[in-house]
Amino acid sequence: MSDSAAFADLTPEEFLQTFINEARRIAPFASCSSLQSFIQQIVFKSSACWEEKYREVERLTGPLTPDRYAELIVSLKNSIGGEFKVVSSDRGQVQIHADRCPFGSLVHSAPGLCHMTSSIFGGVAARNFGYAKVELQRRIALGSQSCDICIHLDPVSAETVLGDEYFSDGHQVIAEVRAPNELQRIIEQRLHALWTHDSGGRELAPVSERPRLVAESPSMRTLLRAVEKIADTRATVLLSGETGVGKEVLAKSIHGMSSRLQKPFVAVNCGSLPADLVESELFGHEQGAFTDAKYQRQGRFERADGGTLFLDEVDCLSPKAQVSLLRALQEGRFERVGGHRTVACDVRVIAASNRDLARLVEQGEFRKDLFFRLNVVPLHIPPLRERREDLAPLVTMYLERFSERYQSPVKEVSPAAMRTLEAHPWPGNIRELENVLERSLLFAGDDVICHIHLDLVPQAAREVGGAVDLRALKKSAADEVERRILHEHLERSSGDVRAVAEALGMTPRAVYQKLNYHGFGSGREVRPVQE
Structure with a gap:
């Protein structure tokens, strides 16, 4: 499909001037609730101008076909410096691929420009097809080598897709940016697929045991939006939070929302590895590297190639292992223990710690250069006591899970027992809540949990010497x-x-x-x- 002549003379300056002109026309009459909605109106009006010019040059009337629509948006982006091409177009969806962004390196510092492109594509599609959902699958702005954009034209098939929606009532285009509940649902769906099956499709865990995301609190909703923004980048992520807040679940959510979803997710608890075996575990070893090395063995980095490596309790790494990890992160390559051949790997690293790494750097217990390398995207998971809005839905979730596990009716928590749960500081966070609820359910005499067993150790037997x-x-x-x-x-x-x-x-x-x-x-x- 060739580019249309409609935009042959369009320059980047004229492209931007269209937005300025529409802003001047709209401003005196605008009644927008936010700056974002005002900008969106400008984009919709501008896209209508470009569509009108395309129709005039191509002498078109009536709704555009998917092929004509694809030609319009690709020609428009290419006229200002992009390298876009149509991968496929039909009544269900239009797939676009780009090897170069028209905004150049500017887009790395302003990834919001991608949503301007999304609004242009979505606005034109909604006017012609009544509905569109624009899915930004891969983005140069977030570190990918290319952009992959899918414009879904069928609301039924696009129901489980993550993207901004656009509707037309025949007179104006209405945009609906993804709501927090939808974002939570999509992340959870991808998390379930990842948790219950490995990359080969083999079932790893029963469906009833799969994790669920609870994000009623503002802090957790903010965290999920951050997951969406950084998921498909190559940037290392450092998760911080107390024990039991769910760092591995969040790490898997990041992996699940990225284009690495079909590749391995490999988790390793650095605190459980003996100091003399850490490097062998991470980077593998050659046959004969040490006494028990009877064969060559791949390390966690190689097993995670193309996917994500989750390093929990990264603060427990020895100084020697920290040096090796730093080199692997900087160079994207390493050597197996006892080997001399360099092994290249494409691994996205997510690290986690329940200790303050910045303080450990000040105390000389953790390398400063490694800390900066890991701390590119810091995400803090709040403790349960700071997200009280999530307590009641978490209780409901776990009681439903235990009901299925023990093949019993779903039990309820009495108001008095709920007050006990709300008053507890939860030093063990969600993991402690799960254990307490399971224990309380097992000891409950009927279908209502009236007593919360926060501690099984009686006071008289708690301490001896x-x-x-x-x-x-x-x-x-x-x-x-x-x-x-x-x-x-x-x-x-x-x-x-x-x-x-x-x-x-x-x-x-x-x-x-x-x-x-x-x-x-x-x-x-x-x-x-x-x-």
């Missing part, structure tokens, strides 16, 4: 579980001890002893055995 008494802890936990089982069987059998004994494979006498030990007594809960 300044340390936790593990024997007392185990006995306390076993007693709690045993009491719950007895209570459930008594309820089920209406207090018939013989039925409880048969169900548990015990003698009635042994059941009576257990009941007395746990304080059930011989009241209405227990019906005497009929001899």
Whole structure:
């Protein structure tokens, strides 16, 4: 498909002048709620001018066909210095590829220019087809070698696609920028696909155990928008946050939202690696490199080639390993332990730490140059106590998950128990919340959780000589579980001890002893055995 002659004489200056002229016309009559909506109106009006010029030169009437539409937008962008071409065009979608951005290097410092292009493409499409969703799949502005843009013309097939939507009522174009809930849904869908299957399509985890994103709080919604913006870049990301806030889930969300989704996501906990094996784990080793190296072994970097490497607890790396990691990040290549051949790899690194790396740099415990290399995009995950709006939906999510796991009805939390959850500081964050809810559910006698088991260790057994008494802890936990089982069987059998004994494979006498030990007594809960 050749470029149209309609824009043969259009210069970048004239292109920008069109926006200026439309701004002057609109400004006196504009009633926009924000600067963004004002700019969008300018873009829509300008795109209408260019469409009118195209129609005049090509002598066209009526709605454009997908082919004509594709020719219009490609010709327009190429006239001001772009290298755009049509990959495909039909009634469902138009796919565009570009090897050069018309804005040049400016676009790296102003990636918002991509959304101006999106509005031009979306505005023209909405006027001619009634609907468009513009998906920016790859962007030079965010570090990719090329731009890939898909304009979806069918709202049904585009439902799960991430992009800005454009509608036309026959008179004007209306834009709907992706809402936070939609962004959350799309990230979650990609996260689920990544979590439950590996790159070869093999199932890794049951669907019921897949993670879900809860982002009702403003801080988490801001974080998800940041994930969208940086996901498809090559920039290293440094995740910070307390233990249990969900750093690996966020790292997988970043990977899932990027064009590396179909490539490996490799996670390694640096804190769990012995100091003398860190480099072998990260970079692999050659046969005979050390005593137990009986064969050549790929490291995590090679396994993550083309994808993402997640380095959790990166602050635990030894000084020697920090040097090797820095070189791999700077040069994009490394050598296996015991080898001399340089191995090149394309890996996007996401690092995480629950410690303040900047402070560790000041204390001389972490290399400053490595810190700066990792801290290109810093993202902080707020602790649960600072995102209280997320607590109730998290509780609902986990109770639904436990219901499926234990094949039981979904339990509810009483108002008093919910107040207990809200008052707790959650030092263990979401991981602690999950454990507390599961424990409280298991110990609940009915369908309503009235008591929150924040700590299984009774006060009397908590410390013995300044340390936790593990024997007392185990006995306390076993007693709690045993009491719950007895209570459930008594309820089920209406207090018939013989039925409880048969169900548990015990003698009635042994059941009576257990009941007395746990304080059930011989009241209405227990019906005497009929001899």
